Amino acid sequence: MASNALGVTAEGLLGYWDGTGETPTPPSTAVIDRLQALQPDARAAAVAQEMSGFFTVNGTTEAPRVAGRTVTLTLPTPSAADLGTHQLPHLRAAMDLRADRLGEIVLQTGDMLSFFGSQIHLDNYARRWTLELLARCYDVVIQPEQAVKFAAAVPRPSAYSPKVQPMIQTPGHGSCPSGHATEAFAFATLLSLMWLKGRDPAQNAVRGLIDILTADAPSGAAEENVLMPFALAARIADNRTVAGVHFPIDSAYGGLLGFMLGISLARPALGDGFAHDFAPTAPFTDAPTSWNGGFTLEAWRDWLRALLPADLDAATVTGRRARLMGAIGTQALKEWG
Numbered sequence: 001m002a003s004n005a006l007g008v009t010a011e012g013l014l015g016y017w018d019g020t021g022e023t024p025t026p027p028s029t030a031v032i033d034r035l036q037a038l039q040p041d042a043r044a045a046a047v048a049q050e051m052s053g054f055f056t057v058n059g060t061t062e063a064p065r066v067a068g069r070t071v072t073l074t075l076p077t078p079s080a081a082d083l084g085t086h087q088l089p090h091l092r093a094a095m096d097l098r099a100d101r102l103g104e105i106v107l108q109t110g111d112m113l114s115f116f117g118s119q120i121h122l123d124n125y126a127r128r129w130t131l132e133l134l135a136r137c138y139d140v141v142i143q144p145e146q147a148v149k150f151a152a153a154v155p156r157p158s159a160y161s162p163k164v165q166p167m168i169q170t171p172g173h174g175s176c177p178s179g180h181a182t183e184a185f186a187f188a189t190l191l192s193l194m195w196l197k198g199r200d201p202a203q204n205a206v207r208g209l210i211d212i213l214t215a216d217a218p219s220g221a222a223e224e225n226v227l228m229p230f231a232l233a234a235r236i237a238d239n240r241t242v243a244g245v246h247f248p249i250d251s252a253y254g255g256l257l258g259f260m261l262g263i264s265l266a267r268p269a270l271g272d273g274f275a276h277d278f279a280p281t282a283p284f285t286d287a288p289t290s291w292n293g294g295f296t297l298e299a300w301r302d303w304l305r306a307l308l309p310a311d312l313d314a315a316t317v318t319g320r321r322a323r324l325m326g327a328i329g330t331q332a333l334k335e336w337g
Contacts (some may be wrong), residue, residue: 055067066144068261070267072277088160093294094242103240104236132332137262138264141258145261149174153174154175176246181236182240185259189263192229195225195226209226234297237295253291271318288302
């Protein structure tokens with residue numbers, strides 16, 4: 001109906017026209033202007049093409065390996081038998097929180113950003129380009145996330161006992177690493193980097209973030225702006241164990257993967273980088289580089305300390321921003337100054 005009305009109106013107003021016209025004004029040469037002019041799906045596709053291949057996943061089922069230019073991560077896959085022995089009891093204990101966490105669990109099946117938005121002002125006006133950056137990074141993050149899940153092929157908790165009785169539908173892909181943990185920790189990493197870079201544009205924000213995460217205690221109220229998003233990410237991850245669809249180690253691995261992906265993306269988005277091979281040892285041993293036990297943010301930070309290089313200065317690097325992702329990152333930073 002609308003097309004017919006528009007067509008009739010055009011015929012009624014056209015009059016005589018021989019088909020001549022004016023040459024349109026050339027488009028802006030600024031990348032951000034061209035991105036802004038695109039429809040959201042076209043903008044997403046353009047950035048996705050630029051970032052395709054930024055992360056690679058190889059290795060074996062026993063130890064999938066993710067590489068993002070100067071940062072790599074190898075995750076030793078937990079055995080099915082070890083999960084039943086070392087992790088199922090933690091899941092049983094977490095089930096007691098189901099009544100308390102029900103609302104969070106259901107909403108977080110499809111919406112994490114509302115929770116981050118309760119800590120950090122996020123809307124389509126004051127933080128439009130920050131949300132754009134998060135969305136484009138999310139598009140990149142889910143690819144290695146799903147590739148590692150596919151390679152590891154870890155069974156879900158419900159495969160061990162009908163008494164697990166998950167509160168929500170168990171997803172069809174593998175359990176480890178947790179996708180919710182990966183995405184939540186990636187969001188926490190990127191938002192923290194934006195906050196740090198906005199306060200001090202000259203600093204390497206990745207290094208600043210690592211210094212805060214590995215400190216024994218916050219040195220001031222300002223550090224809470226970094227630690228609170230990570231506390232939220234840890235709760236989102238833990239809720240998946242409460243719900244009965246993930247083991248605690250899934251959250252730990254997902255948190256480390258999300259952090260690794262986030263600091264890797266800082267290079268094309270912000271120009272800040274880090275060079276390191278994260279190499280956890282086989283799980284469920286007493287080694288500090290091995291994950292063993294239930295999942296808490298404090299335990300995860302201890303694990304991160306053990307996995308980082310001794311010489312952080314040597315691992316701190318800079319790099320060139322990507323053309324499109326870098327333009328979005330630069331514009332987003334203006335919202336944090």
